[in-house]
Each structure stands twice: as structure tokens, then as C-alpha cells.
Amino acid sequence: MEEKIKLLKALADETRLKIVLHLLKGEKCACTIVPSIGKAQSTVSGHLKILEDAGILSSRRVGTNIWYRVKSEDTKEILRIIGIQK
Numbered sequence: 572m573e574e575k576i577k578l579l580k581a582l583a584d585e586t587r588l589k590i591v592l593h594l595l596k597g598e599k600c601a602c603t604i605v606p607s608i609g610k611a612q613s614t615v616s617g618h619l620k621i622l623e624d625a626g627i628l629s630s631r632r633v634g635t636n637i638w639y640r641v642k643s644e645d646t647k648e649i650l651r652i653i654g655i656q657k
Contacts, residue, residue, distance in 0.1 A: 574626060578645060581625035586610060587618045588655075591627060591641060595656060598640040600633075 581587055586608060593599065593607050605615045619639060622628045629642040641647065650656035 575645075577625045578627060578643065579649075581621050581627055582646065582649065584618070584621075586614070587622055590615070590618055590622060591646060591650070592655070594628065594639055594641045595647070595650075598638050601637045601639060604639065 582591065589608055590604060593604060601616070601619065604619070605612050608615055610618075619628065619630075623630060623639075627641060627643045627646045628639050630637050630639050632638075647656060
């Protein structure tokens with residue numbers, strides 16, 4: 572139950588929701604997420620950490636870059652149910 576609450580809390584923030592919607596288009600480097608969200612790098616990094624801790628995202632390091640993707644099928648289903656994602 573706690574995991575589901577953590578997932579919902581993570582999705583309840585507008586910036587985090589924008590990040591998830593951006594990543595639903597496919598895996599992205601953090602260096603491309605920052606400009607697409609329009610927030611400071613440190614702000615986006617904090618939100619990415621919250622999303623990863625909630626089990627919504629996974630990451631992998633390639634050289635100096637970190638790549639993120641949506642790993643949570645529950646997240647995709649929640650966004651579909653509330654009409655944000657098809």
C-alpha cells in the first residue's frame with residue numbers, strides 16, 4: 572500500500588508529471604530533459620530522484636550522461652485512466 576501512495580504522491584506534482592509525459596515518448600538523457608521542462612538543472616535532478624525513488628523511472632549511466640525511462644506500468648495505466656495518456 573505504501574508503494575502505491577508514494578507513486579501517487581510523486582505524480583501529483585506538475586513538474587514531475589511533465590517529466591513523466593516527456594519520458595513516455597522514450598528513454599531520454601537528463602541533458603535533454605532539463606531544457607524540455609524549462610526548470611533549473613538542480614530542480615529537475617531533484618524531481619528525477621523522487622520519481623526514481625517512487626519506482627516510476629529507472630536510470631542508467633552511459634559515460635557522463637544518465638538516461639531515464641518510465642519503467643512503471645502502473646504509472647502508464649494511471650495516466651491512461653485519468654485521460655492524460657492514451
